[in-house]
Amino acid sequence: MTVRKRYGRHYYTDFYVHGKRIVRKIPGGIGNKNIAQQYEHDLKLKMLKSEIGIISFDPDLSSLVREYLQFSKTNKAPASLRRDELALRTFLTVTGYKKLSEVTPRSIEKYKATRLETVSKRTINLEITMVKAMLNKMVQLEVIPKNPVKLVSKIRGPESKTLEFLTTDEIKVLLKTIAPGYYPIIYTFLKTGLRKSELIYLEWSDIDFEKKLIRVVNKIAHPTKSYKPRYIPMDQKLEKVLRSIKKTKNPYVFITERDTLRKNNMISKLKTTARIAGIEKNVTIHMLRHTYASHLVMAGVDLTTVKALLGHSDIHTTMRYAHLAPDHLREAANKLSF
Secondary structure, three states: OOOEEEOOOEEEEEEEEOOEEEEEEOHHHOOOHHHHHHHHHHHHHHHHOOOOOOOOOOOEHHHHHHHHHHHHHHHOOHHHHHHHHHHHHHHHHHHOOOEHHHOOHHHHHHHHHHHOOOOOHHHHHHHHHHHHHHHHHHHHOOOOOOOOOOOOOOOOOOOOOOOOOOOHHHHHHHHHHOOOOOHHHHHHHHHHOOOHHHHHOOEHHHEEOOOOEEEEOOOOOOOOOOOOOEEEEOOHHHHHHHHOOOOOOOOEOOEOOOOOEOOOOHHHHHHHHHHHOOOOOOOOHHHHHHHHHHHHHHOOOOHHHHHHHHOOOOHHHHHHHHHHOHHHHHHHHOOOOO
């Protein structure tokens, strides 16, 4: 709110309602700024609710989505932006809704039921969460007066299936089978839990061999998911593997024979190797990250440390691995003195 005095005597409102600037003299000769601000606040709410003859306020959903995606582009990592865009575009496409007034608790429940016929509960919950997040942000930015589906809940149900990871024996046979040129890549994934894009853009300057640390930081070409730096320790085995990689003038660690970034063939090469090795699981790059985290937890590393190593922004994400540490949790219970 931006009430201000004009001509040194009277307060005037100065705000926007759905793109229209409202400059109006505050009646009654009010000389107290706090009271003037309250008047402006009440006036804005009334206008948003169309109580004083302003054109009915029912913005296009597509315009709200565009504004929110612009916010995401400015404030979030590229991967998060893509996730937001996919969820919101899917919602608009499936529902066909054009106006905000069509988004109601009842319509969201209908959306859940329709989507359940083709996708998982997790996918639907992600989409609903994104719709609510968008509308909450629009309220915060004072684009709309309230979120009509703020109290809509996620779909309740059984826990999602347990995350798959490679056992120690599977890791050994995978590493034994992988082609020499890809061995350092797969080994680094397993020993660091790096995301695929983080490994692709890993530079030699990110590796401190003296302190035995790998640094994951924001870069122009690739910002980190949380925009926060983190440090991953490496043991002697990983240090030896990284030192064995031939350096070139290229600043990146994992490059092709043509001295370009190795962005392709990682997934297909991993799947082919896993099949040859006789591993029946659907082995993916992200499973290697789950493997790193799972083995840390089973070794007794606390979840807060695992969270920091993985770069999770929310401990609830790391809690997916909690069930792998029964002995660690039992030890915590035994510390009670009564």
